Structures are given as C-alpha cells and as structure tokens.
Amino acid sequence: MPKAPDGPRRRGVLRPLGAWCARHFVLVIVAWLVALVGIQVLQRAYGGDYSDNFTLPGTQSQRGSEVVTAHEPKAGGYSSQVVLHDARPLTGFGDQIADAVGALRKLPDVLTVQSPLPPPGRPPTPPPPGTPNVGPLSTDGRTAYLTVRFSVPPSTLDPDYLNGVDRAVQPLRSAGVQVEYGGPLGERARPRPDDRVSEAIGFGVAVLVLLAGFGSVLAAGVPLLTALIGVICGLGVLGLIAAAFTFATVSPTLATMIGLGVGIDYALFLITRHRQNIMDGIDPVTAATTRLTNHLTDDVLPRAVRGTDAHGYVTGATAAQVDFLDIVAARLPLIIAVVVGLAFLIILIVFRGVLVAVKAAVLNVLSIAASYGVVVAVFQWGWGGPALGVSGTVPIESYVPMMMFAIIFGLSMDCEIFLLSRVHEAWLRTGDAEASVAHALEITARVITCAALIMVSVFAAFIVSDTVVVKMLGLGLAVSVLIDATVVRLLLVPAVLTLLGRSAWWTPRWLDRLLPQLSPEGTADAP
The missing domain is CATH 3.30.70 (Alpha-Beta Plaits)
Incomplete structure (x- = not known):
C-alpha cells in the first residue's frame, strides 16, 4: 500500500465556502441575480467604449510620434x-x-x-x-x-x-x-461583425451534448445557466473597466467565446463530482514589413544622423505594431517558463509525484504546440483557408500565441487535475497503479469527452466570424481542446501513467518534508 503523506492536510477556504453556499442557496442565487442586474445598470451608466487605439510608452515609435506631433502636426x-x-x-x-x-x-x-x-x-x-x-x-x-x-x-x-x-x-x-x-x-x-450566430451555434451544441451526457434537463441546464450568467456579468465588468483602461473592439467577442466554453466546462466538472459524491453516499452540502521597419530603426536612421545631435525615429501604425511584436516576443518565453513552472509545482505539491508533475507539464505543452502548428498552416501557409473564409495567407497576430497559451494551458491543467485526482484516490486506496489508471479513466472519460465536445463546439462556432483574430483564436482553441481531450488526456496520459507504475508517485523524502500538505478538495471532515 502507498504511504500517505505525513502531517495534517491544510484546510483551505473553498470547501467551507462551497458548504456555506450550499446551505444558503437561496441567498446565493438572489445575490447573483442582484449582481447581474446591478452590473448591467452600472455598465450602461458608467461603462466605457472599446477602442483599437493604444500607445506603447517608452518605445521608439511612440517617441517618434510625439516628436512629429510637437514639431510638425x-x-x-x-x-x-x-x-x-x-x-x-x-x-x-x-x-x-x-x-x-x-x-x-x-x-x-x-x-x-x-x-x-x-x-x-x-x-x-x-x-x-x-x-x-x-x-x-x-x-x-x-x-x-x-x-x-x-x-x-x-x-x-x-x-x-x-x-x-x-x-x-x-x-x-x-x-x-x-x-x-x-x-x-x-x-x-466595414459593417460591425455580428457574432450572435457563432454564440447560438455553440450554445445549441452545448445543450445537446449536456442532455446526452446527463440525461436530465435540470442537470444539463445548470451549466448553461451559470455560464450565461458568468458571461453577462463578465461583459458588464469588462465594460466598466473599459472606462479606465483601453480594450480592443474584439474584446467582448473573445470574452463571450472563452466565457461560454470555460464556464460550461467548469460547471460540468463540478456537477459530475457532485453526482459522484451522491452516488458514493456523501452529503452534497458537506488558458517583409517588420524587417523594413527594423532596418530603418537599426541601420538607416542611425547612419543618417551619425555625427549629429539629432535622433531618428520610425513612427506610425506599422512601427508601433513592430514594437508591440518585439515586446510580446521578448516576454513570451518568460511567461511560458513561469506558467509551466508553477503548474509543475502545483501538481507536485498536490499529488506528491515528481514524474507525474513532469509528465503533466510536457504533455500540456504538446497540445499547445500542435494547435500552434494548425493555426500557422491555415492562416500563414493558406492550407484550407478558403474553406474557413480566409482568402490568401494572413500573418498571425502578435498577441494570439500568448493568449492561446494562457487559455489552453489553463484548460489542459483543469482536465489533468480532474483525471489525476481520480487516479490518485484509487492509488492511495488500492496501491495498484495499473488498476488505478483504468478505474479513473472509466469514471472520467465520459465527462472529459462531454466537456471537450462543448468547448470545441463553442470555440469552433467562432470560426465563422468576420474578424480574422477571432477566427484564429476560435480555430486554435478548438483544435487544442480536441487534441488535448483525445490524444493527450484519454490516450497519452493513461499510457504514460501505466508505464511509470509505482514510480509515478515517487517523491524524495527530503522533498516531501519540504512541500506543504494540500488537498485538491479539502479534508473529508470539513464542515
């Protein structure tokens, strides 16, 4: 039998909060409805506008623009x-x-x-x-x-x-x-894009998948209702924040796409676990131009002003976009390293397995890399572009890879923890590594598949949008979720865990003593 971690589990705040919400469900529902109405009223009264006008303080393109404005408007x-x-x-x-x-x-x-x-x-x-x-x-x-x-x-x-x-x-x-x-x-x-068709398609497919997965109108309706309330509240808050900060005009569409897919996904996981707890008898209350600009900035202008006190700048929309691209490209490796490192640490702390944590980080990056390849092939190389409403080749927007990484990695880790929790429970109970993987896959496969179908449908529905950035994100997210839920989550993860056997849950004693004791669902005797 595997040895349970030493020391008491640290009691978190989420389990008591969930228990309190369950006991006072009427108050919680009324509070959310009041928040929903209140946020909409505030947004209509004080909300800001979305704009694609942005500045990059400190960049050479911004300094050049300021010089031109001051001396030759x-x-x-x-x-x-x-x-x-x-x-x-x-x-x-x-x-x-x-x-x-x-x-x-x-x-x-x-x-x-x-x-x-x-x-x-x-x-x-x-x-x-x-x-x-x-x-x-x-x-x-x-x-x-x-x-x-x-x-x-x-x-x-x-x-x-x-x-x-x-x-x-x-x-x-x-x-x-x-x-x-x-x-x-x-x-x-250009006419303002209407993404209501995409939203309706994604919502409709989610209804069918949830009905097929749960076989209950009420159980299928709860994830849809909570996701819809979350999206409406989120859009209202986004509008309020837009009064103080600049958000692109595509922001509401992206928020709706991600909010529906992720909101339904999270609610599906919670309801599934709730139903499992009931079945187990537990009380439920208890994500050419660039080169020219760089050539002008790095070579042409320095030579032109060499030997003088003058300063040369390349400004305008193209130069600002190049500066933004350089900033994103410089920070993306750091962002990836920090996110992957934190995910590795969280998995290690919760499940006490070095190889499990390494496996989780590597396989999650795999699905992201595959989705990057699909986006490049379709938009940058033009493979199948006309079928998606894209004529010719289109450069990848500079911020799309960073957004895709943040969203996809978060979703992948959710599914990873959902599956590993069941494997770990069975491993602690039986000590049989192979049987634990099989048992966990048996009870989670349908839920992961349903969640993936919903998210793929919601994300893919936005491919019909007239906005190219929305198409990119919709295709990239849909492909990544599809690969992650099939090839990675239901094939590679079980295979790797089975091959690793008992060593998957090995942690050096000195490291085990240093790591804090955390449980993904709190202690069983929490109130």
Whole structure:
C-alpha cells in the first residue's frame, strides 16, 4: 500500500465556502441575480467604449510620434487611403479628384489630403528603370489612391462621419470611378461583425451534448445557466473597466467565446463530482514589413544622423505594431517558463509525484504546440483557408500565441487535475497503479469527452466570424481542446501513467518534508 503523506492536510477556504453556499442557496442565487442586474445598470451608466487605439510608452515609435506631433502636426496623425480605379486613365478625372481632395480637407479631424495626380500641366513622374512603381498612381494610370491623414484614429470616429466622406468623393462616383476606402478608414466602413450566430451555434451544441451526457434537463441546464450568467456579468465588468483602461473592439467577442466554453466546462466538472459524491453516499452540502521597419530603426536612421545631435525615429501604425511584436516576443518565453513552472509545482505539491508533475507539464505543452502548428498552416501557409473564409495567407497576430497559451494551458491543467485526482484516490486506496489508471479513466472519460465536445463546439462556432483574430483564436482553441481531450488526456496520459507504475508517485523524502500538505478538495471532515 502507498504511504500517505505525513502531517495534517491544510484546510483551505473553498470547501467551507462551497458548504456555506450550499446551505444558503437561496441567498446565493438572489445575490447573483442582484449582481447581474446591478452590473448591467452600472455598465450602461458608467461603462466605457472599446477602442483599437493604444500607445506603447517608452518605445521608439511612440517617441517618434510625439516628436512629429510637437514639431510638425500635419505630418503625423493616422493615415488611410481612398482608392480609385477606372477603365480609363484617372488623369482624365482631374477636376473630380481635385473636388474630392478639397472636400475631404474640410472634414473635421482631417490634417492633410494628398492627391495622387501631379500638378496641372506636369506629366506623372515614372519610377527609375528597373524599380517597381510604389507611388500613388499606377503605371497604367487607372488605379490611384488619395492619402488622408487624421488627427485621431479613424476607428474612433462616429459612424456618421463616413457619410461626410461619401459626400466628399461623390463627384468621382458620379463620374463612374470606383471608390473604396483602405486602411483604418476601410475598417471603420466595414459593417460591425455580428457574432450572435457563432454564440447560438455553440450554445445549441452545448445543450445537446449536456442532455446526452446527463440525461436530465435540470442537470444539463445548470451549466448553461451559470455560464450565461458568468458571461453577462463578465461583459458588464469588462465594460466598466473599459472606462479606465483601453480594450480592443474584439474584446467582448473573445470574452463571450472563452466565457461560454470555460464556464460550461467548469460547471460540468463540478456537477459530475457532485453526482459522484451522491452516488458514493456523501452529503452534497458537506488558458517583409517588420524587417523594413527594423532596418530603418537599426541601420538607416542611425547612419543618417551619425555625427549629429539629432535622433531618428520610425513612427506610425506599422512601427508601433513592430514594437508591440518585439515586446510580446521578448516576454513570451518568460511567461511560458513561469506558467509551466508553477503548474509543475502545483501538481507536485498536490499529488506528491515528481514524474507525474513532469509528465503533466510536457504533455500540456504538446497540445499547445500542435494547435500552434494548425493555426500557422491555415492562416500563414493558406492550407484550407478558403474553406474557413480566409482568402490568401494572413500573418498571425502578435498577441494570439500568448493568449492561446494562457487559455489552453489553463484548460489542459483543469482536465489533468480532474483525471489525476481520480487516479490518485484509487492509488492511495488500492496501491495498484495499473488498476488505478483504468478505474479513473472509466469514471472520467465520459465527462472529459462531454466537456471537450462543448468547448470545441463553442470555440469552433467562432470560426465563422468576420474578424480574422477571432477566427484564429476560435480555430486554435478548438483544435487544442480536441487534441488535448483525445490524444493527450484519454490516450497519452493513461499510457504514460501505466508505464511509470509505482514510480509515478515517487517523491524524495527530503522533498516531501519540504512541500506543504494540500488537498485538491479539502479534508473529508470539513464542515
């Protein structure tokens, strides 16, 4: 028989809190309903707006922007393009282009407007021989763009502002010229994405999976209801925090996607354990441009100002994105190391097995690495992109790997602890390592499968979103959960534990004495 850890188990606060909530369930339900209504009222009264405008204090792109704003305001700002195309040379529409330029300059928050045409009487300047044409007017003269610089990010402009832009370019459209908006102005003109279809699909699949898994309308409804309340409260709190901090416009969609999937998943684990406790007789109350920018920052500008007191900066949206990418890339290894290290330590403290902790950390990273590969293949290499509504190749957003790692690792550890708890219980009771793994797999496989189906369905439903970042996260999270719940959790983990046998739960005596005594579910005699 395995030796139980020495010393008393430390009593945590969660078990007494859960027992108190169970005894006073009416009060707890009323408190949550009051919180739900109160948060919504506060959010409507004091909530902030979501914005894609952000700053990176201390970076060279931000310092460059501040220098430009202080000394030449009209040269800074936020640029967008008004793209023109016609079957005939656009030089024949000089009057209409001039009228559009003049009307755009009169709009609020417009700093400058650059016409693509040369001054009257002067022919377009061709590019040097052997070099591509990168000017605002194409070589055949049939495509061009106006560069409009705004004093504020176009994404923050009122939707009615586009009506003024439409009126300014109306002479060109009346003449038959095709006019489209590019850059941030084009993003502002794009219809706001409606993710209600994704949410409905994920919620509907969750209902079917829970009904099939529990065979009870009440037991299936509780995870859905608690997840829905959690999402609504979370969105309200997010709106309140947005009054003080900047959150991207995609934040509510990501919060809904993660909240539904994770909320249902956690509730499913709790209800399953609750039902198991009842069955056992226990009282229930008791997650090319970059290189150019770096070349300008590291090589071109230093050479240009060498020997002078001047300082050179590369600023603008692209430079800010490169700085943000550099910050994320520099901190991602540290984040991964800290999270994996803490997970290893927690598993070691709770289950008292060095090899179990190593196995958990390695296999959880495996599912994350596999999901990274799928996201790169689909979006960066273009494999199957058109089937998901992605035309061509798309670069991976810089913060997507970090978000995927945080979310996926958390979900993987939840499933890991859920499975290991049952294995450890059987091991302490019987001392038979192989039989303990088989017993734990028998009683947890259906729950893990149901939880995975729900999360995969919720995450995959967001692949139909029109926002590319949401597509990336939806696909990456869905693939990772699928791999983790099948290949890792129900195949590799049991296989590795069976091969390790008794050695899986080995811990040196000196280390066992140093580690605190913790139980994942508290002591059995807790009130």
